[in-house]
Amino acid sequence: xxxxxxxxxxxxxxxxxxxxxxxxxxxxxxxxxxxxxxxxxxxxxxxxxxxxxxxxxxxxxxxxxxxxxxxxxxxxxxxxxxxxxxxxxxxxxxxxxxxxxxxxxxxxxxxxxxxxxxxxxxxxxxxxxxxxxxxxxxxxxxxxxxxxxxxxxxxxxxxxxxxxxxxxxxxxxxxxxxxxxxxxxxxxxxxxxxxxxxxxxxxxxxxxxxxxxxxxxxxxxxxxxxxxxxxxxxxxxxxxxxxxxxxxxxxxxxxxxxxxxxxxxxxxxxxxxxxx
Amino acid sequence: xxxxxxxxxxxxxxxxxxxxxxxxxxxxxxxxxxxxxxxxxxxxxxxxxxxxxxxxxxxxxxxxxxxxxxxxxxxxxxxxxxxxxxxxxxxxxxxxxxxxxxxxxxxxxxxxxxxxxxxxxxxxxxxxxxxxxxxxxxxxxxxxxxxxxxxxxxxxxxxxxxxxxxxxxxxxxxxxxxxxxxxxxxxxx
Numbered sequence: 001x002x003x004x005x006x007x008x009x010x011x012x013x014x015x016x017x018x019x020x021x022x023x024x025x026x027x028x029x030x031x032x033x034x035x036x037x038x039x040x041x042x043x044x045x046x047x048x049x050x051x052x053x054x055x056x057x058x059x060x061x062x063x064x065x066x067x068x069x070x071x072x073x074x075x076x077x078x079x080x081x082x083x084x085x086x087x088x089x090x091x092x093x094x095x096x097x098x099x100x101x102x103x104x105x106x107x108x109x110x111x112x113x114x115x116x117x118x119x120x121x122x123x124x125x126x127x128x129x130x131x132x133x134x135x136x137x138x139x140x141x142x143x144x145x146x147x148x149x150x151x152x153x154x155x156x157x158x159x160x161x162x163x164x165x166x167x168x169x170x171x172x173x174x175x176x177x178x179x180x181x182x183x184x185x186x187x188x189x190x191x192x193x194x195x196x197x198x199x200x201x202x203x204x205x206x207x208x209x210x211x212x213x214x215x216x217x218x219x220x221x222x223x224x225x226x227x228x229x230x231x232x233x234x235x236x237x238x239x240x241x242x243x244x245x246x247x248x249x250x251x252x253x254x255x256x257x258x259x260x261x262x263x264x265x266x267x268x269x270x271x272x273x274x275x276x
Numbered sequence: 277x278x279x280x281x282x283x284x285x286x287x288x289x290x291x292x293x294x295x296x297x298x299x300x301x302x303x304x305x306x307x308x309x310x311x312x313x314x315x316x317x318x319x320x321x322x323x324x325x326x327x328x329x330x331x332x333x334x335x336x337x338x339x340x341x342x343x344x345x346x347x348x349x350x351x352x353x354x355x356x357x358x359x360x361x362x363x364x365x366x367x368x369x370x371x372x373x374x375x376x377x378x379x380x381x382x383x384x385x386x387x388x389x390x391x392x393x394x395x396x397x398x399x400x401x402x403x404x405x406x407x408x409x410x411x412x413x414x415x416x417x418x419x420x421x422x423x424x425x426x427x428x429x430x431x432x433x434x435x436x437x438x439x440x441x442x443x444x445x446x447x448x449x450x451x452x453x454x455x456x457x458x459x460x461x462x463x464x465x
Binding site: 044070 | 285286287288289290292293294297301302303304305306307309310319322323326327330331332334335337340341344345346348349352353356357359360391392393394395396399410411413414415418419420435438439442443445446449451452
């Protein structure tokens with residue numbers, strides 16, 4: 001790293017830890033080597049703890065909200081192993097065509113069509129709701145399944161970006177609601193990652209931001225084989241998504257992806273009836 | 277040694293959520309309440325901070341920092357984002373308290389964890405003006421410009437104090453070396 005970049009890095013890391021930095025500065029920082037250095041923020045947090053007395057109790061209603069959030073996130077990517085034989089639910093699952101896969105080289109959109117057919121099993125998702133409703137929050141898999149049945153949802157199917165290798169068998173779907181600003185990703189065949197070394201990050205290509213600066217849809221880790229359902233955590237309002245992408249990034253994710261390793265793409269190709 | 281709460285969360289143990297809220301809920305809420313202007317903002321920031329905690333639990337490394345420090349770091353980031361976005365910034369402390377002589381507030385520190393004690397010691401070793409700038413920015417949530425306006429210290433000098441002070445605290449906590457940034461120039465000051 002040259003002297004100029006080192007000075008800039010030091011300035012941005014210090015300001016990030018003491019007074020915060022703007023979105024533009026965050027992007028500037030993300031482009032620098034060493035931008036993932038947490039040591040300045042950790043030092044500032046330790047200073048705060050050294051001079052700070054935590055006297056407040058977490059309010060009960062706020063605690064309930066936090067627990068509800070946790071229900072959707074914690075353990076969301078801990079999944080059951082694949083069964084050896086198809087389940088009844090899998091046998092009922094409709095067959096669909098693989099969509100094209102694409103390799104992002106600079107620009108992302110270069111989709112080719114894979115004509116092979118495959119079966120898509122949803123091992124964690126009940127096909128019908130249970131006859132007796134319970135007050136417990138829905139799991140991500142249940143919420144995904146419910147959204148898939150609702151009109152007006154944006155739906156796309158995942159396709160791998162490579163014909164060979166450990167990411168060649170990625171499949172699944174994504175469902176998104178512009179109105180609700182929420183959605184779920186279901187993925188199968190994505191290899192496990194080591195959270196200390198890397199993370200998966202979702203990107204939403206949509207109208208507001210354009211293709212050059214897709215919206216960060218959140219990071220996630222894969223800890224076991226099988227089907228994983230993940231709530232989308234869009235950092236900005238997404239409108240009329242045209243494509244979703246999953247990239248492999250450094251732990252914690254990035255502000256702007258260099259798109260060096262695109263694990264899967266899901267191109268929206270069908271229009272649905274308007275959302276109710 | 278019991279497995280850390282954050283490691284349990286990272287592996288999908290939902291029972292660890294309650295343990296985490298019991299241990300750190302008050303801390304996160306107190307930080308947000310201190311630095312944000314109103315209750316609604318503080319509650320939103322707390323909720324966002326815990327979402328980040330759940331998502332980033334796998335990044336926690338007990339050899340680098342304690343859970344309290346890691347969670348406080350995540351909380352500060354969310355609170356600072358909200359301060360920058362809303363433009364609202366307050367401190368519950370009166371101005372005269374904020375600008376009191378450096379070192380006067382050290383005795384109020386509670387022994388949250390080893391790092392906090394080490395940070396307190398590192399702060400006491402800083403030059404008074406460096407201590408003051410770090411306190412006003414980190415503990416009272418003021419921007420560098422606001423510190424300059426409040427204290428009369430030129431903005432460039434405020435930034436220099438923040439940078440060198442934080443580098444020294446970082447080094448004292450074993451999080452990095454002064455020599456990584458500016459070599460002898462920063463280390464000698």
